[in-house]
Amino acid sequence: xxxxxxxxxxxxxxxxxxxxxxxxxxxxxxxxxxxxxxxxxxxxxxxxxxxxxxxxxxxxxxxxxxxxxxxxxxxxxxxxxxxxxxxxxxxxxxxxxxxxxxxxxxxxxxxxxxxxxxxxxxxxxxxxxxxxxxxxxxxxxxxxxxxxxxxxxxxxxxxxxxxxxxxxxxxxxxxxxxxxxxxxxxxxxxxxxxxxxxxxxxxxxxxxxxxxxxxxxxxxxxxxxxxxxxxxxxxxxxxxxxxxxxxxxxxxxxxxxxxxxxxxxxxxxxxxxxxxxxxxxxxxxxxxxxxxxxxxxxxxxxx
Amino acid sequence: xxxxxxxxxxxxxxxxxxxxxxxxxxxxxxxxxxxxxxxxxxxxxxxxxxxxxxxxxxxxxxxxxxxxxxxxxxxxxxxxxxxxxxxxxxxxxxxxxxxxxxxxxxxxxxxxxxxxxxxxxx
Numbered sequence: 001x002x003x004x005x006x007x008x009x010x011x012x013x014x015x016x017x018x019x020x021x022x023x024x025x026x027x028x029x030x031x032x033x034x035x036x037x038x039x040x041x042x043x044x045x046x047x048x049x050x051x052x053x054x055x056x057x058x059x060x061x062x063x064x065x066x067x068x069x070x071x072x073x074x075x076x077x078x079x080x081x082x083x084x085x086x087x088x089x090x091x092x093x094x095x096x097x098x099x100x101x102x103x104x105x106x107x108x109x110x111x112x113x114x115x116x117x118x119x120x121x122x123x124x125x126x127x128x129x130x131x132x133x134x135x136x137x138x139x140x141x142x143x144x145x146x147x148x149x150x151x152x153x154x155x156x157x158x159x160x161x162x163x164x165x166x167x168x169x170x171x172x173x174x175x176x177x178x179x180x181x182x183x184x185x186x187x188x189x190x191x192x193x194x195x196x197x198x199x200x201x202x203x204x205x206x207x208x209x210x211x212x213x214x215x216x217x218x219x220x221x222x223x224x225x226x227x228x229x230x231x232x233x234x235x236x237x238x239x240x241x242x243x244x245x246x247x248x249x250x251x252x253x254x255x256x257x258x259x260x261x262x263x264x265x266x267x268x269x270x271x272x273x274x275x276x277x278x279x280x281x282x283x284x285x286x287x288x289x290x291x292x293x294x295x296x297x298x299x300x301x302x303x
Numbered sequence: 304x305x306x307x308x309x310x311x312x313x314x315x316x317x318x319x320x321x322x323x324x325x326x327x328x329x330x331x332x333x334x335x336x337x338x339x340x341x342x343x344x345x346x347x348x349x350x351x352x353x354x355x356x357x358x359x360x361x362x363x364x365x366x367x368x369x370x371x372x373x374x375x376x377x378x379x380x381x382x383x384x385x386x387x388x389x390x391x392x393x394x395x396x397x398x399x400x401x402x403x404x405x406x407x408x409x410x411x412x413x414x415x416x417x418x419x420x421x422x423x424x425x
Contacts, residue, residue, distance in 0.1 A: 123386060123397065128308045129315045129357070130379045143376055144383040149400040160397075162383060177400050184398045193398075220398075242412045245404045259408040261401050265415045 003298045007053035010297050014046045014290075015203070019211040027275045027283070028215070029267060032222035034275075034283050036192060039212045039219070041290040043199045046208055047105050049294035051098035056298065058093035101202075108198035116194060120152045127158060139178055141166060147247040151181040153190040168247055173240035176232035183227035189220045218260040225264055238268045310340070310348050315357060319375040324361065324368035 019042070022028060028035025131140035139159040147165035152158040159181045166174060184190075196216045200209040228237055245261060274280075317330050327346050334340045349369055352358045357378075358369045373381075386397050404412070 120397070123382070125308065126378070126382050129312045130375060130382060142383050143379040145380075146383065146387070148383065148387055150386055150397045152397055160383075160386065180400060181398070189398065238416060241401055242409075242416055245401050245412055246409050248403055259402075259404055259411075261404055262408055262411045262415070265412050269415055269419045 002056050002059075003300075004053050004056035006297050007049050007056060007294060010294060011046055011049040011053060014042055014049065015206050015208045018042050019208045023211055023215065027279060028219060029222060029263065030273055031275050031280060031283070032219040032226065034280065034287065036216060036219045036223065037287040038283065038290075039216055040192065040195065041287045042208055043195065043212055044291040045293055046203070046206075047101060047199070048291065049297070051101040052294050052298040054097035054101055055094045058097050059090045104202045105198055108201040109194055112194040112197040112201070113191070116190065117154060120154055124152055124156065124158055127152075127160065131158075131160065137161065137166075137174070137178060138182075147244045149177050149181055149244070151184050153185045153188065157185040159185070164247070165244060168243055169240055170236075172232065172236045173243065176228050176237040177240050177244070179232060180224045180228040180237070183224035184220065187220075187223060187227075189224070192216055192220060218263065221260055221264055222267060225268055229268065234268050238265055241265055241268070310344065311352060313340075314345065314349055314352060315371065318358065318369065318371035319378075322371070322374070324363075324370040326366055326368060328366075330369075 022035070022038065022042075028038070127140055127142070131142045133139075134141050137159075139161050142160055142162050144162040145164050146162055147168045149159070149161045149165055151160065159178055161174070161178065165177070169177065193216065196209075196213040200206075200213045203209045225237065241261065241264070275283075313334055314330055317333055318325065327342070327349050330349065331340055331342050331345045334345065349358065353360055353369065357372055359372055360367045360369045362368075372378075387399065387403075
């Protein structure tokens, strides 16, 4: 038997239908960490389904052997399992194809991580010459007339704030903004961004890739907002956001796709509605189960 | 032991403040008012700063005179703009608090604030 058609069908559902459903759902913005977990799970699941389908396509007559070794082998995972004494070309292909898919993803992830890391290192090098470290703010202050704040995540992270922002914002507003940036660093959000970037590099045409990259960025901002709201008032964060946005040169109206800032603002000011525990629980189980589903499709137990 | 980056910052700080050509000796003497720094180390780091494009130099007899390429303000502004620039081919190496918005979006923010009856700081 061959599971390739089933796997490809599953990949189509995860790659095309699932992101559409996710974008239409309201709950991800109410539970952004869970939403980010689901996007990640969908990307992992799609990658596995594609890898397994490639393996199955390479071995059209492959049948499932009994026992765990045979199961792993059929799934293209039995690297060290000496199932056949003389591996055929098909066997080698069955292993090489899924490995190629996984290697492409991991390689793209490392590439994006290294490239962003290099950009950050260059920026940090210059920042340390010209910026003024403030122990009180636990941030680097940079002389600039535009109110702005950003962070350099990763090793030797930096929180950067312009002196215009320091002058413009009240102490409480500034603290809320800095807490938001610290949440990005502490949460290692740059790893998730790199993962979504990597996925989009390998599957550029895929709706899941495009949506996941855009949504992940918004959800990470919301996670950081929530973190800042633990210790700061909604009013401080919302007004800080407005002050900083209004104090900057407006951009040309070429940005499509709607602004995350408006969504975030409404969310910060709106009533806090955490999703129902039952919904939360079931979505969390889905996040855990989805990456494993392709294995079940490829290797149905009891066959 | 201080990091190399700190010494770089100290040296650049001098050139920016003085805003004139100066020798490594002058820089070393000024740093030595606050702490000990070896002449050879400062020479090495100054040369690095020259090769990185932060300093220019011109020969005056047998010694080099170094000068900052631009003012501290210009350097600071260029860096910030680099940090705030967003482009498709340069994905989020830096994570901004809020990106540049257009007028409609800023109006939407203002409206959201007003709707909950709260006022932004004047």
